[in-house]
Amino acid sequence: MRLNTDRIEKLLQDGVRDTVYPGAVWAVGDADGTYASGAVGLLDPTRPDEPMRPDTVFDVASLTKILAVWSSIGTLVEDGKLPLDAPLGSFWREVEGYPLADVTAHHLLTHTAGVPLRASLKALYGTDSQDIRDGVLHEALHRPPGEAVEYTDRAALILGYLVEHLFDQPLDKVAASRVWEPLGMTETRFGPLPPRVKARCAPTELDEVTGEHLKGIPHDFSARLLGGVCGIAGAFSVLDDVVRFLRYLLAPATAAEKPGFGTGWVEESLQIHTGGLAPPRGLFWHPAPGCSPMDDVWVHYGFTGTGMWVSPKQSRWAVLLANKLYYTREREPLTALRNSYRTLAFLPG
Numbered sequence: 001m002r003l004n005t006d007r008i009e010k011l012l013q014d015g016v017r018d019t020v021y022p023g024a025v026w027a028v029g030d031a032d033g034t035y036a037s038g039a040v041g042l043l044d045p046t047r048p049d050e051p052m053r054p055d056t057v058f059d060v061a062s063l064t065k066i067l068a069v070w071s072s073i074g075t076l077v078e079d080g081k082l083p084l085d086a087p088l089g090s091f092w093r094e095v096e097g098y099p100l101a102d103v104t105a106h107h108l109l110t111h112t113a114g115v116p117l118r119a120s121l122k123a124l125y126g127t128d129s130q131d132i133r134d135g136v137l138h139e140a141l142h143r144p145p146g147e148a149v150e151y152t153d154r155a156a157l158i159l160g161y162l163v164e165h166l167f168d169q170p171l172d173k174v175a176a177s178r179v180w181e182p183l184g185m186t187e188t189r190f191g192p193l194p195p196r197v198k199a200r201c202a203p204t205e206l207d208e209v210t211g212e213h214l215k216g217i218p219h220d221f222s223a224r225l226l227g228g229v230c231g232i233a234g235a236f237s238v239l240d241d242v243v244r245f246l247r248y249l250l251a252p253a254t255a256a257e258k259p260g261f262g263t264g265w266v267e268e269s270l271q272i273h274t275g276g277l278a279p280p281r282g283l284f285w286h287p288a289p290g291c292s293p294m295d296d297v298w299v300h301y302g303f304t305g306t307g308m309w310v311s312p313k314q315s316r317w318a319v320l321l322a323n324k325l326y327y328t329r330e331r332e333p334l335t336a337l338r339n340s341y342r343t344l345a346f347l348p349g
Helices: 005-017 061-078 105-109 121-125 129-138 153-167 171-180 221-225 239-250 263-269 332-346
Strands: 023-030 033-041 235-237 298-301 307-311 316-322
Touching: 005 023, 005 033, 005 332, 023 239, 033 239, 061 105, 061 153, 061 171, 061 235, 061 239, 061 263, 061 298, 061 307, 105 153, 121 129, 121 221, 129 153, 153 171, 239 307, 239 316, 307 332, 316 332
Parallel strands: none
Antiparallel strands: 023 033, 023 316, 298 307, 307 316
């Protein structure tokens, strides 16, 4: 494959120049390996002698939903332990008799469950983790299931709880044993990070309490409230581990030959499951903006500035990890750059 790496490097260097992010790492490849990769900018703008490196550790934010929750759900589905279309109340005692009982895992994976949109867990349920869990699993729905596509972090939080229920283990233990360790993702873990790993972690947003940028601690308040581990966010990873994960998605093997979820789960997830509702959604993945269904490019983003794309049709993947949250919570500065990067990665020339 011919890839215009010069244009990619210029695009990403321009992002550093325009203070979209302090630095970024990237890679593009297929099931067999990496076509090209690189690193631009600085780990921390206040330390000009410390460049961004391929082994920089990133708070991957909502990529946690894919790396931990979606993948763990996939192992349950392929093991026959989770029927996607069964009402949760039919097999999960914690939600029996509550509004969530009529919701399915399929509703949650497509963001059509009708669960509440953004709201502070602490304000609603306090700081005790069991009170939060009970509150989330017993709350009223925002609208009837299947009525509309509305992205909400609550879907991932509930699915994370479901994973814990069905495995009878914490989410971090499930993700590590069923996904990360079998794939050789040795540097992917939930935070907070130990000091030796924290030292090479890209800082994110400014903590108004300490006056310092968060480093090795999840930026997401819900994840911090829950001790660093939840379905919404909280995972940290490095470029090489995300590459291993994306290569695995494209590897031509059956579920029996794979250590966790298999080809069937990937194929099922990377297709439209929302019918005529908009925006279209797969199972936790969605079509890349600006791409037609014929392009078959699927994406998931993280609020800190991370993103990964995969196209089974083109047998290609791409990843971009950045710490844009160091500068701003505004989404727009990174949106155009991400779209341009995706174009260069999947439509080279």
